[in-house]
Amino acid sequence: MACNYGGNPDMYGLGIRMGFYLQWFGIVIAAWMAKSEVPGxxxxxxxxxxxxxxxxxxxxxxxxxxxxxxxxxxxxTYGSYYCYVPVYLWRLVTAWNPFWDPSRWPVVPTTSLFRALNLVLLLAATSLQIWFWSTGINTLxxxxxxxxxxxxxxxxxLHAGLFVAVNLVFVLQNASNLTVLSVVVVAIELTIQWNNLNGVSDLSTTSQLIPLIVAGGQLLHVLYVWFNPRHDREITRVIGPPRRGGSKRSSTTGGTPPDPWRFRRPAVGIVRPERSFRPSGHAVDTSSSPSSSSNSAQPAAP
Known part of the structure; x- marks a missing residue:
């Protein structure tokens, strides 16, 4: 039977858990409602x-x-990365055919800095997962x-052989990001309840209120942008539309669709002459003047 002992509020108190939950769902909701808020x-x-x-x-x-x-x-720490599991399973089913890869068309493109940071965190968290389910669960x-x-x-x-094996090969899978995150939330809360962990449901300390207020404020700002589209358009007008990380986009087999804002009307074959302005305000065409042509023909002084 489970013992009734205190949990660790400094690690997973209610405010910390709520901060993670609000961020998980806030990112998914922002991708639908306010794309400009997703990078932050x-x-x-x-x-x-x-x-x-x-x-x-x-x-x-x-x-x-x-x-x-x-x-x-x-x-x-690994909750948001469980959303990658269905993607990789789908890639395995489709024999890694890029034509069927849904991740090639992200709703909000990511920057190079975020991709690098996310890759480091993913590798680190995965390494810790493997260590825990192979060694740490028996040595801690x-x-x-x-x-x-x-x-x-x-x-x-928790120490059942089948449960350890299942977690070790990451077969927790669902149909969508919201479903995955909902299952992770339920898993965390039921684990705390089943093991009678006390002292981890209090919001009276600063360490619990800071992550809760930060994540809650971000989610409220996403909803504000959704209900006030002019704010989102103003940000786009000032800082420009979001761009993919890097100067050039790498192509994959089958190609990726260009961003809609990258389409430009082709230039008409008309070259406008350069103009200079005199103090009187009259524009003078310098492209066809004899002086300019003669000056351009003279060799440069040594």
Missing amino acids: LRLVHSFFVGAAFLALILQASWNTIRPIDTYIMLLL PRDPTCDEYGFFFTKVP
């Missing part, structure tokens, strides 16, 4: 993941965190008299 949401979420990952690494290196706490933290300190439970669409013993 993605960057802040990467900072959240990086901070949680660093704290988890330190606690694990000091051997001061239990397996159940590590499991919950891995769900938080725990009370052998207490059972610990995880989530796999039902209540499953």
Whole structure:
């Protein structure tokens, strides 16, 4: 049976969990409603993941965190990356045919900086996942008299061989990003409830209110932009439309559709002559004047 012991509010308190949840759904909603807000949401979420990952690494290196706490933290840090699982499974089904790859047409293109940061975090979180499910789950300190439970669409013993194997090969899969994130939220909350973790549902401290208010404010701003389209158009007018990272776009087999704002009307074959202006305000055509042609024909002085 599960023991009734205190959780770790500094790692996964209610404010911290709500901050992650609001960011997950805020990014998905912003991609539909306010595309100009997506880059900022993605960057802040990467900072959240990086901070949680660093704290988890330190606690694990000091051997001061239990397996159940590590499991919950891995769900938080890796939650948004579970959305990649259906994409890779679909690529496997379609034999990696780029014609059927939905990720080739992102709703909001990402920058080179974000792709690099996201790749580093993904590799780091994946490495930690593999370490935990292969080694850490058996080496981290725990009370052998207490059972610990995880989530796999039902209540499953955390140390069950099948549950460990399933998590090790990442077969948690769903149909859409919202469904994936909803399942991760349910998994985290049910894990806390099943293991009777106390002290992780309080919002009275600064450490819980800061992530909650930051993520909640971002989501409210997304809704504000959605209900006030003029604000979104004003941002686009000032800073320009979003662009893909890098100076040139790499092409894949089958090609990618160009951005709609990259279409330009072809220039008509008319060359306008250069004009200079005298103090009187009369424009003078200098392209056909004898002086200009003679000056251009003279060789440069040594």
